[in-house]
Amino acid sequence: MRYLPLTSDDRSAMLAAIGAKTIDDLFVDVPAPARRDGFVDLPRVMGELEVERALKALAGKNTAAGDAPFFCGAGAYRHHVPATVDHIIQRSEFLTSYTPYQPEIAQGTLQYLYEFQTQVANLTGMEVANASLYDGSTAMAEGVLMATRVTRRNKAVISGGVHPHYVAATETVVHAVGVETEVLPTAIDAEADVIGRIGPDTACVVVQTPNVFGTATDVTKIAEAAKAAGALLIVVVTEAVSMGLLKSPGEMGADIVAAEGQSIGNALNYGGPYVGLFACRQSLIRQMPGRLCGETVDADGERGFVLTLSTREQHIRRDKATSNICTNSGLCCLAFSIHMSLLGETGLRKLALLNHEKALATRDALAAIAGVEVLTPRFFNEFAVRLPRPAAEVVERLAEHRVLAGVPFSRLNPGAGMDDVLLVAATETTLDADIQILAKALGKVLAG
């Protein structure tokens, strides 16, 4: 077995040093009924070539986004990631290191986490950011729980424009601790409706911009209303690149930002691993979930970085911790941070504009098709259209023609009465030819 260095001579010598006759002597504490002789019923050892063949065969059964005109978004976006990113994250020192609990020999990880935190804080327009959570949806759940701790109130008001899977992931967790949620009716452009729902028991309002239909909203008034009522505003962002073009949540008065960072540096990966971005006001840091990296000095007075404020965390505080999170998305943070460093503000703004332009072009092409109605009034790189037929059916038909046309809203929320709504996203990877193929194929399917 190529990954196991011990030889049978080694094993014999080591057993002798231990004073054991056979390996079974080391498993004597296993109760007799649970001891198993022989191998479990699974295939035996395979060479690298065989494993590679088997897995390539599985991969070959999927249609990769790069192999078809591709317009899926709804919380996961296909962007071009520079080759440098993937090379660096595969360096042994980053890939095969652990959580940086021994800062003297983990400054590489700690410094990039500090840079990552600064990048995320600046991108979101917030004062501080943590060293990541699992993904955007779990970040939203953590944000709601944090808001209840900060305000000592027990209710979250959630806009009808928040991604339904984010709402589901959040409700699953927060209901367990008795936090109430009020989710407003699904709507293309009704973020301001949350204002009328804020009451004295409201811990937070949650709005997403751009929302799940792509609608971009200035949430400043919502922030003011929340503040006046002593509630926090949580802004959810599922497309991080949007912040290169749109006003940041911080500029609009957000108290907490829960965002998905996959768009920058990370592949689609069929939904994971992704990287949850979590940022907030400085005054709230002691209630933050997750790891934080901070600056300090070493015994010689040299600047260095450490994980800090760990009295919030499970390994110190156990059942009094702010969250149970331990492993987070370290390497995905690194990918995010490298890609962001390569882009810089100049590149990010350009990238965001290119995304917006591609989406506008896609919208124009689809709007010209008879029976297609564009629903999203103003958007970044994704918008919703109403089709004269159920969107799921149309998407399936288009997939048969190797066009990945977008995400039917019914897949996210079948109960919303929006079976005819299709979410369409475009990015800098979208070719004009792709847009033409989509428009032509969609026109054909709708006419057929």
Add this chain to the structure above:
Amino acid sequence: MTSTMNTVGRPTAPAPSAPDHDYKHPTLTGGRGLLQDEPLIFEGDGWLKTGVDLAEPTSDGGDLGDLVRRDPIGLPGLSEPEAMRHYVRLSQKNHAIDLALYPLGSCTMKHNPRLNEKMARLPGFSDIHPLQPVSTVQGALELMDTLAHWLKTLTGMPAVAMSPKAGAHGELCGLMAIRAAHEASGEHEKRRKVLVPTSAHGTNPATAAFVGYTVVEVAQTDDGRVDVADLASKLGDDVAAIMVTNPNTCGLFERDIIEIARLTHEAGAYFYCDGANFNAIVGRVRPGDLGVDAMHINLHKTFSTPHGGGGPGAGPVVLSEALAPFAPAPWVVNDGDGFKLVERAEDEAVQAFGRMCAFNGQMGMFVRALSYMMSHGSDGLRQVAEDAVLNANYIKARLSDVMSAAFPDGPCMHEALFDDEWLKGTEITTLDFAKAMIDEGFHPMTMYFPLVVHGAMLIEPTETESKAELDRFINALRLLAGAAKAGEVERFKGAPFHAPLRRLDETRAARSPKLRWTAPEGHNMAAE
């Protein structure tokens, strides 16, 4: 003193070193040999620079009016060569498995095969969208189904929830399933306690509290196991679950585990097993045979998906028949007509407790884990457990005469636990000893955990260390132990001397937290 010269008159032997060599002679630039002094990206001059060549946009987002971001964002850019150097320089300040033994107990820092990285990057896995039509991702669903089959077979459990994103997320999933089961039977209101041994990982009590349970600690016996009598006295109709790690955090197999499960079930509670230490028993013991109801499997431990400096991981949870109906969405089914993804529990009229995250779990980790499992096979995985346990016992045997094993009697499983009894009277603490290991080229072991052992040092070598590497490690620790007992206090108190940085002031970091770079007074990011 004469020195030999070569034909161009260069000395061929180094000059004798200065007599008063201090451990870290300061250099003029802050650089030290291969270690470069590397500033933050924010401290350079790259405020307008970019390392990505993009097409020129033809618009300015004017259609978005006031929504457009006008103020500077504060994101410096690096050209590609600068970026490469920045990160490579940083990388060289990290310890890594690929560099040397990384004996962190409870963390299973084993070799990460690069085949797994290559497989996870096949476009058929990495470049597919979580909401593509399922007809276009049949291979992905088949992979998830295959991995689920391996996990169920290895654990002897009938079901598995794949979506949890890490171990603690898996614990959350397991406890949510348990809670849902109690709700279904109308017992949730009275069952509000979760029993957790004092030796548990911090995530166990944190998770129980996170979902609203009261944590009750269970005592431990002198031989490092759960005190069954204490457990029995605390079990009752107010207990929802017990959370027990097995093998436990002292590196020992819970001999009474079957009895513990029986008592738990008799009290109407469920048995959550923390599977962090599954590496010790994979292929030899099936948790299903021990009476476990739910157990997360850290794919980033037992199945070697890389730790990546703290993540990402994956924590699928195997479930018993009793808990399986409550598993969260989404899940994969094969109805004979291809694979389907059930994304909304209510569609199937089942009792799923909800959803753990936006999408389908850690696909990238699933590919790596299956690649790892297939590479070993059932025979190789059994050998993994045996070699992991053998390596730990070898370390324990070879160090027990100079250090004090916390539980000297009987074998340990895949980790060897020492206490600080042997350091008594030396002024040297567990922390000092660990920091001195850094100078010898090793990552410290897990320290001060489990909490039940004073000054704990928990060593987990894993199965991917050769005997030669173990001997090197053992020799280093023996030398250090000797130095400690000989009174070389400064070697330990001042350590590390040879790392990129000396000991860091964590108190200062926490007292006035500085969590991000901020521009110095008068700094203009746009003007540079």
